[in-house]
Amino acid sequence: MLGSSKYLVLLIFLFLSFGCNYDRVRMEDMRGENLMLLNDVLIRDMENGQERMKIYSRSLEYNRDRSLLSLREGRIDTQVRAHKIEGDLNITFEEAVYNLIDGDILIERVGGISVDRNLRLEADRIWLNVKSGDVSVEKGVRVTGKNFDFLGDGFRGNFKDGVYSFEGGIVARIF
C-alpha cells in the first residue's frame, strides 16, 4: 500500500517544525526532489482515510529514487488489531530505515517496542513490516509482559496473527 505513495493514493503529510511554526508538505510537493532532508518531522501514514501510523523523527532523509526514509532519533506510534488483541504499538529508536514500497522498517538501536504498555520488546536491531505485521529479531531479544520475561534469539512473529516464535534458544521466567 505504501508503494503507491508515488501515485498519491496514500496521503503522507510531513509537518516540518522550525521553532513553533509547522508547514504542511504533501508527497506531491516533493516531486522533483530526489533527496530531501528535514528536521523534527511528524509523518502521518494514512490508509483509506484512516491514520495507520505516526512517525516522529528528529531528522529525516527521503530518497525518492529508492523510496527510502532514513530516520534518526524518533518514535513510531501505530495500533495493533488482531483477534482479541487491540492496542497501541509504540516504538522508540535511534535509527530507522523505512522502505515505502514494501513497508519494511529496519530499526537499529531500538529503545523499545511496547504494545498497549502491557508487552515490551527490546533488541538492538528489529526488522518489521507495517503492511504484513511481520517482525523479526536475529539476536538478543527480550519480551516482557505483566507476569513473564522471555530472553532469546531468532525471534519471528506477526503482530496481526499473534503468533511468535523463538528459534535460537529461549530462557523464560514466569511469575
Add this chain to the structure above:
Amino acid sequence: MSTLCKILVALLLLQNQEAKPLKERIKEDKSPILIRAKHLRIENQNRKATFTDDVQATRSDMKMTCDVLVAFYSESGNIDKFECEGNVRLEMNRRRAFSKKAIYDNLKSTITMTGEPYYTDGENQFWGEVVEYDIEKDEINVKNIKAIVKIKEDKSKKGEKESK
C-alpha cells in the same frame, strides 16, 4: 562471641527454612518458574506457548525435564496449567518421578503424571497407573500401586539377634 551467636542463629534459620514444605518456600521467595528450551512458539489466539527441544523447567527445588512443554494461559496472562509430554522427569531433592505425560495444574497446585509413571524415593520404588503430587500438602499418591520398599533393619536389634 556475638559473631558465633549470629552464625548459630543463621544456621537455625537455614535449618527451619529447609524444613518448610515446598509450597511455603515457593510462596515466600516468590521464585518464578524458569523454563529453558531451544524453541518456543506462542499462539495468542489459542493462548498457549509451546516449548520444544531440551525443555527444562525449574521452580524452587523442583525440576522437570521433557520433550515438549505447553503452557496454557488465561486472558489476563496468568498460567493455568502446563502439559509436558515425552520423557518426563520430575526431580524434588532425592525424589524422582518419570512418565510419558505430566500435567502441572497451577490453580490446584498439583502434578499428575500418566503413561507408565514410575516414582522413586531414595531406595524405594513405585509403579502405578497415575502418580499425583499435591504440592500444597507435599503428598504423593500412586494409583494401582506396585512397590519395592526397602525396610531398614534396626542395627541394635540386629546385634541382639546375632549375640543370641
